[in-house]
Amino acid sequence: RKEVEQDPGPFNVPEGATVAFNCTYSNSASQSFFWYRQDCRKEPKLLMSVYSSGNEDGRFTAQLNRASQYISLLIRDSKLSDSATYLCVVNYSSYKLIFGSGTRLLVRP
Amino acid sequence: DTGVSQDPRHKITKRGQNVTFRCDPISEHNRLYWYRQTLGQGPEFLTYFQNEAQLEKSRLLSDRFSAERPKGSFSTLEIQRTEQGDSAMYLCASSLNSQGSYEQYFGPGTRLTVT
Numbered sequence: 736r737k738e739v740e741q742d743p744g745p746f747n748v749p750e751g752a753t754v755a756f757n758c759t760y761s762n763s764a765s766q767s768f769f770w771y772r773q774d775c776r777k778e779p780k781l782l783m784s785v786y787s788s789g790n791e792d793g794r795f796t797a798q799l800n801r802a803s804q805y806i807s808l809l810i811r812d813s814k815l816s817d818s819a820t821y822l823c824v825v826n827y828s829s830y831k832l833i834f835g836s837g838t839r840l841l842v843r844p
Numbered sequence: 845d846t847g848v849s850q851d852p853r854h855k856i857t858k859r860g861q862n863v864t865f866r867c868d869p870i871s872e873h874n875r876l877y878w879y880r881q882t883l884g885q886g887p888e889f890l891t892y893f894q895n896e897a898q899l900e901k902s903r904l905l906s907d908r909f910s911a912e913r914p915k916g917s918f919s920t921l922e923i924q925r926t927e928q929g930d931s932a933m934y935l936c937a938s939s940l941n942s943q944g945s946y947e948q949y950f951g952p953g954t955r956l957t958v959t
Contacts, residue, residue: 739886767946778935778950779887822886826946830875830900832937834886 736761741823741835749843752813756838758823759805767826768799770808772819773837779822782808813842846870848951850936856957857926864922865954869938876919877937877948878911880904887935887950893919894941926958 741758768785785797796809820837849868879887895916913919937948
């Protein structure tokens with residue numbers, strides 16, 4: 736079993752739609768949680784950290800459920816520019832990030 | 845641009861050759877990481893440095909791989925006797941080791957193709 740599991744997608748949604756991704760992690764000792772965004776053939780870029788209380792950054796909302804060991808990302812009012820792969824990431828060692836394989840999002844006009 | 849930089853961006857080499865990649869982290873960051881990413885997968889941790897000390901190495905880092913960070917600034921990753929399975933994107937990241945903050949920032953990567 737992978738340490739971080741994500742639905743690979745693709746999620747194909749129209750502009751303006753709301754879309755949600757989930758991921759699950761296996762190590763209950765995980766300390767920090769992130770969502771990274773990766774465009775085709777580019778480096779991962781930090782989208783947002785995920786806090787226990789949940790957090791929001793503009794159209795993006797992240798939630799953490801430690802009891803069920805899952806993390807979610809909600810994108811409201813999708814834009815064409817949101818098309819990318821979204822990587823769920825956990826950290827339990829203070830130095831090593833464990834990445835999921837990513838969920839592809841395609842936003843169509 | 846004050847982000848993480850990597851050189852070269854692309855490298856094509858023949859099987860059996862040695863290659864070396866360079867990473868320059870964000871200047872005030874004391875931690876530097878190397879990851880490898882293959883198609884359809886997320887990045888996988890290879891090794892990391894705190895200042896000039898290499899503190900952890902993944903099982904993925906075979907004896908053919910060596911990394912250095914001689915003065916605690918830039919780092920190099922060398923692969924000796926390359927194999928086709930080494931073809932991947934090699935990503936460098938850096939972070940500031942501060943209490944409770946584990947955010948890592950990635951460079952553009954070096955895409956290695958072994959023919």
